[in-house]
Amino acid sequence: MAFDENVKTEFKVVGTRVKRPDGIDKVTGRALYGADFNAPGMLVGRILRSPHAHARIVSIDTSEAEKLPGVKAIVTSADLADPEDDFFRDIRDNCLARDKVLYDGHAVAAVAATSRSAAKAAARAIKIEYEKLPHVTDVDEAMKPDAPVVQAGRSDESVPEGLSENVTSYFEFGHGDLDAGFAKADKIIERSFKTAATHQGYIEPHACLATMGSDGRGDLWCCTQGQYFVRTICSEVCGIEATQLRVTASEIGGGFGGKTTCFIEPVALALSKKSGRPVKIVMSREEVFRATGPTVSSSSDVKIGMTKDGRITAATAKLRYQGGAFPCGTVEFGAQSAFAAYDLEAVRSYGWNVLTNRPKEAAYRAPGAPMAIYAVESVVDELCQELGLDPLDVRLKNAARKGTLASYGPTFNDIGLVATLEAAQAHPHYAAPLGENQARGLSCGFWFNFGGNTCVSLNVNHDGTVGVVEGNPDIGGSRASISMMAAEELGIPYEKVRTVITDTNSLGYNDVTDGSRVTFAVGLATIEAARAAKREMCKRAAQIWGIDEEAVVWEDGAARPSGPNAGEHPPMSLADIAAVMDQTGGPIAGHHEVNADGAGVSFGVHLVDVEVDKETGSTKVLRYTVFQDAGKAVHPDYVEGQMQGGAVQGIGWALNEEYIYGEDGRLQNPGFLDYRVPVASDLPAIEPVILEIPNPGHPYGVRGVGETSIVPPLAAISNAVSRAAGVRMTELPMSPPRVLKALSGG
Numbered sequence: 001m002a003f004d005e006n007v008k009t010e011f012k013v014v015g016t017r018v019k020r021p022d023g024i025d026k027v028t029g030r031a032l033y034g035a036d037f038n039a040p041g042m043l044v045g046r047i048l049r050s051p052h053a054h055a056r057i058v059s060i061d062t063s064e065a066e067k068l069p070g071v072k073a074i075v076t077s078a079d080l081a082d083p084e085d086d087f088f089r090d091i092r093d094n095c096l097a098r099d100k101v102l103y104d105g106h107a108v109a110a111v112a113a114t115s116r117s118a119a120k121a122a123a124r125a126i127k128i129e130y131e132k133l134p135h136v137t138d139v140d141e142a143m144k145p146d147a148p149v150v151q152a153g154r155s156d157e158s159v160p161e162g163l164s165e166n167v168t169s170y171f172e173f174g175h176g177d178l179d180a181g182f183a184k185a186d187k188i189i190e191r192s193f194k195t196a197a198t199h200q201g202y203i204e205p206h207a208c209l210a211t212m213g214s215d216g217r218g219d220l221w222c223c224t225q226g227q228y229f230v231r232t233i234c235s236e237v238c239g240i241e242a243t244q245l246r247v248t249a250s251e252i253g254g255g256f257g258g259k260t261t262c263f264i265e266p267v268a269l270a271l272s273k274k275s276g277r278p279v280k281i282v283m284s285r286e287e288v289f290r291a292t293g294p295t296v297s298s299s300s301d302v303k304i305g306m307t308k309d310g311r312i313t314a315a316t317a318k319l320r321y322q323g324g325a326f327p328c329g330t331v332e333f334g335a336q337s338a339f340a341a342y343d344l345e346a347v348r349s350y351g352w353n354v355l356t357n358r359p360k361e362a363a364y365r366a367p368g369a370p371m372a373i374y375a376v377e378s379v380v381d382e383l384c385q386e387l388g389l390d391p392l393d394v395r396l397k398n399a400a401r402k403g404t405l406a407s408y409g410p411t412f413n414d415i416g417l418v419a420t421l422e423a424a425q426a427h428p429h430y431a432a433p434l435g436e437n438q439a440r441g442l443s444c445g446f447w448f449n450f451g452g453n454t455c456v457s458l459n460v461n462h463d464g465t466v467g468v469v470e471g472n473p474d475i476g477g478s479r480a481s482i483s484m485m486a487a488e489e490l491g492i493p494y495e496k497v498r499t500v501i502t503d504t505n506s507l508g509y510n511d512v513t514d515g516s517r518v519t520f521a522v523g524l525a526t527i528e529a530a531r532a533a534k535r536e537m538c539k540r541a542a543q544i545w546g547i548d549e550e551a552v553v554w555e556d557g558a559a560r561p562s563g564p565n566a567g568e569h570p571p572m573s574l575a576d577i578a579a580v581m582d583q584t585g586g587p588i589a590g591h592h593e594v595n596a597d598g599a600g601v602s603f604g605v606h607l608v609d610v611e612v613d614k615e616t617g618s619t620k621v622l623r624y625t626v627f628q629d630a631g632k633a634v635h636p637d638y639v640e641g642q643m644q645g646g647a648v649q650g651i652g653w654a655l656n657e658e659y660i661y662g663e664d665g666r667l668q669n670p671g672f673l674d675y676r677v678p679v680a681s682d683l684p685a686i687e688p689v690i691l692e693i694p695n696p697g698h699p700y701g702v703r704g705v706g707e708t709s710i711v712p713p714l715a716a717i718s719n720a721v722s723r724a725a726g727v728r729m730t731e732l733p734m735s736p737p738r739v740l741k742a743l744s745g746g
Contacts, residue, residue, distance in 0.1 A: 204253025361663020516704020598697020650713020
């Protein structure tokens with residue numbers, strides 16, 4: 001084709017702030033979330049959960065519960081399939097415990113009844129005999145050789161000999177001569193850090209409605225970040241073919257990575273199959289906290305050497321992450337990202353994943369990165385203090401840039417770290433005066449970004465409008481962004497495009513909405529689908545004009561002759577071509593499927609001012625500015641929202657949020673009254689500053705933005721609090737009691 005398919009740099013629609021397509025439905029209550037779906041004859045599902053942190057299931061007696069009025073089905077792990085793959089077996093055993101309960105809140109049995117009260121009574125009537133076992137909830141304790149074993153035989157071949165059976169995997173990254181590097185340093189600081197597990201804090205709890213017949217054919221409606229992955233999990237765990245299960249994603253009231261797996265969906269399907277009726281399960285807030293994935297908690301040791309002029313000579317990080325009672329791989333991301341912001345000659349990071357008697361972890365935006373970078377950036381800041389150096393100058397001196405050999409292996413292409421640091425340095429915030437007991441903190445942040453499997457269909461309608469069909473739930477504004485890119489490519493107004501998210505039977509496989517992949521990968525596929533449609537429309541115009549296809553170009557939303565030699569023909573707009581498509585060959589559509597790569601890494605820099613009350617230990621956040629490279633901000637409002645949202649969640653993580661377990665291994669704060677997330681009165685206005693360093697891997701230069709913004713806050717706030725308090729903080733959250741303890745030298 002003659003039309004330009006190179007990277008775009010000039011835009012008419014992309015980069016504007018158009019109205020969001022789901023706004024009216026959401027503010028008027030028309031939008032349907034997971035708990036809003038109902039079906040005739042629907043039953044209420046309820047799950048019975050363990051009161052113990054670790055125990056062997058001796059027996060389960062459901063006989064009394066089955067006799068209660070309104071009870072239609074009871075299921076245990078025996079009603080689920082036996083997948084061959086460890087990954088799916090772990091999900092099965094997390095949905096319903098098989099031989100042991102592994103944490104407080106672990107699901108053991110489930111009932112379906114005609115009413116909520118009947119289901120509740122039936123769950124209480126199930127008699128379970130437990131043999132209590134020793135438990136462990138702390139990552140360092142779990143690594144000791146004599147620690148209680150959460151699951152035996154789960155260590156893979158990467159784990160060095162002599163470690164506890166709770167260590168399931170080990171990772172190591174880096175390059176260079178560490179001894180030589182540390183020998184060059186004028187100052188070496190080594191510190192240990194701890195971070196608590198935190199929850200994603202989404203407003204909407206997990207909910208689903210399942211129907212399944214005795215023939216194994218079913219439908220599932222659920223709030224999820226990936227309906228295709230839910231289908232894969234449920235088909236494996238329930239022992240059915242994937243094609244027999246159709247999964248439809250509802251609107252989603254927050255996910256942040258916490259809705260990328262299954263906790264209740266296979267249970268609802270099993271109950272529906274056994275009862276022969278639709279079954280709906282909605283988790284309570286307490287269940288969400290006790291049994292769905294928080295982040296990992298971590299323990300780490302970081303050692304960094306620096307010269308008097310601020311050059312980092314060598315650096316190491318040892319990271320220990322606990323991901324709950326089932327193996328996880330999160331520490332790999334932490335070990336890879338720990339030093340990604342720096343151009344280092346000698347660097348090494350080590351990571352251990354560890355089992356504990358806690359709920360199975362789930363992603364929380366950039367999984368693993370905030371904890372590692374918190375520890376690294378804290379030591380960098382302390383070195384700057386000790387050597388009397390400007391913390392921003394030091395980061396610029398050591399910053400990774402194009403051509404840098406990353407600490408985790410690859411060589412960086414075009415990246416925006418230096419640009420974000422320079423923007424922060426030039427911003428009025430960096431030079432603003434501070435008062436008594438106030439200080440400023442700074443941190444860099446990094447995330448990989450992903451592409452992955454993506455499939456899009458684009459259909460041209462007779463009236464000149466366009467429908468885009470994609471398979472990724474919209475958790476950050478993707479419907480608007482995808483519509484904007486389709487409109488940009490086709491040269492038509494944004495209002496002429498509508499993007500919908502479809503079910504698993506209507507489009508090819510799409511990976512989960514995570515890893516900041518959707519605007520990049522689905523946008524790329526949408527652009528290619530639009531280009532396929534443009535080629536077809538140029539073909540139709542050529543047919544009408546009686547000229548060769550190669551003599552037609554697509555410009556400004558219309559097919560046009562490529563030059564004087566192609567003849568004199570008035571432009572044919574998309575609407576013109578659509579109106580006569582029945583006479584020129586039938587429907588016009590574009591389709592594209594891809595396993596996208598080239599997502600491009602993302603960097604950000606956060607500045608924060610805090611004030612510490614040394615009498616109470618409380619911290620007030622005074623000012624916050626976020627600088628982040630978006631590649632190309634398709635819809636700036638959404639990009640700014642992602643940057644602000646990540647900062648807010650990071651503020652909560654740094655100052656208040658944590659899972660608190662008692663000596664009995666039970667969660668003590670499973671609700672928003674005791675698990676305190678930031679509210680509006682806790683926060684300043686957060687100023688976002690978008691930078692645009694185009695990603696060469698995308699036709700419009702797009703990079704993902706949703707993950708990076710949660711990485712810098714932990715260290716930025718900790719550095720500010722440490723400077724304001726006059727004592728280096730090494731444990732999160734920095735709650736008032738913890739700050740007071742540090743101030744008193746405890």
